[in-house]
Amino acid sequence: MIGIKTKIEDVVKTDNSMIDFFNKEKIDFCCNGHMTVEEIAKEKNIDANDLAKKIQGAIKSDNSNREDIMNIDDFKNSDIKEMIDSLIIDHHKRERDLLFEIDPLLNKILSVHFARHGEELMKLHSLFADLKKELEEHFVKEEEITFPLMLENESPSQEVIKKVEELETDHEEAGDIIKEMIELTDWFETPEDACRTYVHTFNLLEKLVKDVFIHIFKENSIMFEKYREKGGK
Template identity: 35%
Template sequence: METVFTRDTKVRDIVIRVPRSDELFKTHKIDFCCGGNRPIHEAIEEKGLDEASILTSLQSLYDQAVDMKALDEEDWTSAPYSILIDHVIHRHHRYLVEELPDLSFYVTKIFRVHGDSHPELAELHRLYHSLKTELEHHMVKEEQFVFPAIRQYDESNMETDRSAALSKIDELEAEHEEAGNLLKQMRQVTSDFTLPEGACTTYKMTFQRLEQLESDMFQHVHLENNIMFPRLAGEA
């Protein structure tokens, strides 16, 4: 079990290194932005919290992130459609369902606080929320219509069911392309997520999580565009 922090690690460093630690800190009202330049044990003591419990929870969040990364590296090229679909839903869709609204809060926050001196944050805010809306609609379409059609073919192996599933694929690929364009524009407007001098912890964490979102989307779309859909189209 790898440990990337100790009780003496600063709060601001933990929130950047440990995915979703900000949610734990918000729950316990631990300031990780302006008050983040102090050891985690001091912040825990100030709030009267149990240090062992908080550190264990943080380690658990980190271990979960490591486990998910390892899962992404599995060979999915021969997995049954039902298994691949379950992976996409439980790994990538769940990540988006949890991350999109939380990240929206931070993208809005840095725009509100720093937008006057960094006008590019207004465009980032617009692009991000266009992406958020696009992905939310896309996930509903996949889970309610497309994936059930592919599962039906996986069970029946009938050509009529394969054709029904294939009829829905072009629209999904177009939506993937639109999401990719929005991610590309977000990277361009932020100069590859380059932080301004003196960026606060929230600013740093927001840009890091935007890059993580981009990385997850690349893996997510790869599984569908390069593995699931071509297999479906190529079967006879």
């Protein structure tokens, strides 16, 4: 039963289909998954009990038709090495490919649609550049520094925990950029005069953002939590 003291991350762990609900409600389940329903309600200036009831009403029991949901369920039952392998293969590679694909398309629609939508697209272009830099550098830090340290140190040391905390800070910074992108575009809604390239670009941006959200949730709320528990923290 969902109450006002329930953590958002615990809702997603119990029912992964709630990812779509939280995205639609603009509730951050990845970087702020540690927050309770009560804290989220206060931040959004709404009644906590009403929000708890809305979340409870949205919970579904059948998740069998969602590939990403089943992936999270499998992820929870994996060991640290399997989790790391999954993150690199299922998210780092996918997100690198999406960043590479989106970059020239965003430049193209900025040029073609500048006259009518220049202000929004200029801002979006700048935010995307910031996100691309943040994610690409973050991937390297994970793959070359922190993930190997986690595998070498089954029992977490203070040095490794510090590196993990740095990654969590990176996640917050990426999350802040994404929130700006979502607010700017109203969840990547395209204008009526948008061409096919415009629509395709925004669809890819939404796909990227949703993947990053799941990626961060898996790390912050599942893998890092599991790793800390190994050290009794």
